[in-house]
Amino acid sequence: MDEKIEVKESVYERNDRISKETKEFLKSRGVLAVNVLGAPGAGKTSLIESVIKRAGIRSYVVEGDIESDIDVKKLGEQGIEAVQINTHGACHLDAPVVKKALSEIEFSEPGILFVENIGNLICPAELTIGEHAVMLVLTVTEGSDKPYKYPLAFQKADVIVLNKTDLLAYVEFDERYFLEGVRTLNPDAPVFRVSAKTGAGVGDVVEWLKERKKNTI
Amino acid sequence: MDEKIEVKESVYERNDRISKETKEFLKSRGVLAVNVLGAPGAGKTSLIESVIKRAGIRSYVVEGDIESDIDVKKLGEQGIEAVQINTHGACHLDAPVVKKALSEIEFSEPGILFVENIGNLICPAELTIGEHAVMLVLTVTEGSDKPYKYPLAFQKADVIVLNKTDLLAYVEFDERYFLEGVRTLNPDAPVFRVSAKTGAGVGDVVEWLKERKKNTI
Numbered sequence: 001m002d003e004k005i006e007v008k009e010s011v012y013e014r015n016d017r018i019s020k021e022t023k024e025f026l027k028s029r030g031v032l033a034v035n036v037l038g039a040p041g042a043g044k045t046s047l048i049e050s051v052i053k054r055a056g057i058r059s060y061v062v063e064g065d066i067e068s069d070i071d072v073k074k075l076g077e078q079g080i081e082a083v084q085i086n087t088h089g090a091c092h093l094d095a096p097v098v099k100k101a102l103s104e105i106e107f108s109e110p111g112i113l114f115v116e117n118i119g120n121l122i123c124p125a126e127l128t129i130g131e132h133a134v135m136l137v138l139t140v141t142e143g144s145d146k147p148y149k150y151p152l153a154f155q156k157a158d159v160i161v162l163n164k165t166d167l168l169a170y171v172e173f174d175e176r177y178f179l180e181g182v183r184t185l186n187p188d189a190p191v192f193r194v195s196a197k198t199g200a201g202v203g204d205v206v207e208w209l210k211e212r213k214k215n216t217i
Numbered sequence: 218m219d220e221k222i223e224v225k226e227s228v229y230e231r232n233d234r235i236s237k238e239t240k241e242f243l244k245s246r247g248v249l250a251v252n253v254l255g256a257p258g259a260g261k262t263s264l265i266e267s268v269i270k271r272a273g274i275r276s277y278v279v280e281g282d283i284e285s286d287i288d289v290k291k292l293g294e295q296g297i298e299a300v301q302i303n304t305h306g307a308c309h310l311d312a313p314v315v316k317k318a319l320s321e322i323e324f325s326e327p328g329i330l331f332v333e334n335i336g337n338l339i340c341p342a343e344l345t346i347g348e349h350a351v352m353l354v355l356t357v358t359e360g361s362d363k364p365y366k367y368p369l370a371f372q373k374a375d376v377i378v379l380n381k382t383d384l385l386a387y388v389e390f391d392e393r394y395f396l397e398g399v400r401t402l403n404p405d406a407p408v409f410r411v412s413a414k415t416g417a418g419v420g421d422v423v424e425w426l427k428e429r430k431k432n433t434i
Contacts, residue, residue, distance in 0.1 A: 040256040040338050041359025068365040091339040121257050122308040141358040142258025148285040170387055
């Protein structure tokens with residue numbers, strides 16, 4: 001039993017060590033790393049695309065998916081280069097796998113790195129991957145009960161983006177109930193109402209990222 | 218190393234054994250067990266509610282969530298009794314935890330048992346929990362690329378429900394691309410277009426379940 005516990009701890013310890021190294025490396029290059037979490041179909045890729053187009057700042061992207069390179073191609077069509085990680089079953093990214101992906105990127109200028117984690121509100125919240133900030137993406141179509149059902153992701157978030165607000169008129173979304181749930185878990189993270197599709201509210205996310213970069217890097 | 222592998226195998230072996238026992242027990246009671254998978258906010262609970270209201274058949278429900286009893290309360294308001302499982306972090310249900318929950322239910326009549334798994338398209342696809350059928354719930358708001366990104370869940374499904382079709386006019390959903398992805402992974406499972414909100418298409422799911430019950434139990 002002792003041996004098993006030791007092995008498990010050392011996996012987490014190794015992850016934390018590599019995560020810390022990644023953070024420091026990226027900081028030395030003037031790059032803010034953002035770990036983007038959200039359920040399948042939350043619009044993480046569309047949000048990243050929308051933010052990059054408005055930010056006017058050098059951006060780098062790593063796309064995490066179990067299979068496929070759909071999101072890298074989607075970003076490529078918009079002139080945004082991205083590196084794909086396929087986990088082939090693993091339900092979250094970890095620091096070693098992100099570090100390996102980052103070795104393919106030449107961080108030639110200061111800027112922002114977006115790491116889109118696997119579409120999953122549970123497991124990705126448990127591990128750091130070298131980020132300076134966690135961005136949690138929700139949608140109004142998912143329903144307003146998500147903070148109550150997936151508390152850890154909300155606790156870990158530095159910024160919360162409520163996406164697909166263009167669909168608010170067609171769904172039942174109790175924003176007060178949602179925000180009450182968020183505030184119980186996380187009193188400080190700002191919550192931005194956004195439509196990555198129309199661009200509404202995306203400017204607020206950009207401003208927050210720039211401020212965070214200024215204060216962190 | 219050998220010992221560790223043995224331990225891991227025996228966890229899966231134990232799960233399979235208990236899953237098989239649950240299947241046989243429920244069959245002996247004339248109960249078809251359905252393992253309901255889907256992302257957070259796919260509308261699993263609303264679909265279960267809508268199916269039960271239309272089916273006119275004795276139904277039993279187990280609700281899996283990391284935290285909260287929101288869905289049990291939601292069903293209770295509609296006169297549908299349900300047993301809550303809270304996994305407190307675990308990203309999927311397993312056969313032992315479902316077996317324990319089932320001990321709280323008196324299966325006094327033949328019918329259908331719905332086990333709503335944790336909102337997650339990845340990990341729940343890896344373990345059986347005593348089901349006779351896997352129902353996978355997707356939504357048109359999640360986007361049409363899900364089969365390509367989460368293949369295992371689609372491979373394991375016996376029936377696929379495409380929910381929230383009432384929102385089709387307001388989102389970009391490429392149904393042909395979606396169905397091509399589904400068919401590559403799973404040539405046989407029927408795909409039903411449904412709105413749990415309006416009730417459209419729910420009758421087809423009910424018919425499929427009744428047919429499945431007749432052929433299985």
